[in-house]
Amino acid sequence: MTTNSFPATFMRGGTSNGLMIHRSDLPKDESKWQPILSSAMGSPDPYGRQLNGMGSGISSTSKVCVISKSDREDADVDYTFVQVGIKDGSLDMAGNCGNMSSAVGPFALNERLVPHIEPLKDGIEVKVRMFNTNTSKILHSTSSIDGAESRYEPGGEYSIDGVPGTGSRITLSFLDPAGAKTGKALPTGNPVDMLQLEDGNMIKASLTDIANPGVFVLASDIGIPGDIHPDTLGSKAELMARLEHIRREGAKAMTLNPDVQSVPKIILLSPPSDADAADGVNIVCRALSMQQAHKAVPLTLALNLGASCRLPGTLADQIAVDTAGKESVVIAHASGRLEVGSAMVDGKIESALLHRTARVLMKGEVFYTVDD
Structure with missing residues (x-):
């Protein structure tokens, strides 16, 4: 040695x-x-x-x-x-x-x-x-x-x-962020896909590749509250194993290697409460990274989520509130809130930005x- x-x-x-x-x-x-x-x-x-x-x-x-x-x-x-x-x-x-x-x-x-x-x-x-x-x-x-x-x-x-x-x-601007790994914002061409799980059940997922690929599912479809604490989420071994299986199925559908843990990551989505919506929150998320419940949200996935809220038909677009005509989205995560912006030109994501x-x-x- x-x-x-x-x-x-x-x-x-x-x-x-x-x-x-x-x-x-x-x-x-x-x-x-x-x-x-x-x-x-x-x-x-x-x-x-x-x-x-x-x-x-x-x-x-x-x-x-x-x-x-x-x-x-x-x-x-x-x-x-x-x-x-x-x-x-x-x-x-x-x-x-x-x-x-x-x-x-x-x-x-x-x-x-x-x-x-x-x-x-x-x-x-x-x-x-x-x-x-x-x-x-x-x-x-x-x-x-x-x-x-x-x-x-x-x-x-x-x-x-x-x-x-x-x-x-510090302002970070991601230029032309769509298709970071797959070449397309929607690798399958669909705003929502149905993933088949090993138990025979199906689950809805939006598979988007903006800044980094993500597998977005609804927390309600998993049977957990959208504001679940990361420690509570991480302690549920059976649930974490199921989420990893969903992530792997999403990776296969995006033609990515499911054995690579860093991409895609899986994000659980839910709409904000009435009180949070009144306070400016547009959407709520809980993130997993490397088979751990994330204490906040990976930034590239926050950028992905913010832009996905503006892609018609995605799960994020369906449940986000009060985003019409806005270039930025406020995401509530496990450690607080994050505002991310995106510029769309003729339906194409020209750039995405955030502050750190x-x-x-x-x-x-x-x-x-x-x-x-």
């Missing part, structure tokens, strides 16, 4: 955190990343806690972004998102992560990966153009800089549910062990 290290920055992005690594500090051959990144995060760990690494035992904190300067004319940096399996140490690079994407722009600014910084607003905001290799999509990240050093400015008055305190607002905050937590050397 040999111990080595690599330089990295540990950052919070939205409601996730993870390691930010220069691509030049990892092997050129991505097939050699697995033992390095899994060990750095503390996986594999049969106890599910990742005490021997930088992870903390839940899917939203077992993440890595690998960043480099881009050779593309339409991007400043390229980045690859890596979801590290907690118990098995596998690396899943099938999809993107919206929360960690919000940390890429600030990291690129701090590490001087953006060759030409062009101030946008009073010289205090800049745009970083990012190419996500997982989905082959372009994102724009607009954030504040300190002015003097042109570094990311984390301080501000913007707050997001699920994160204490405030920070400067991010912060550098630590910078230094991360140690890992590999077999000799």
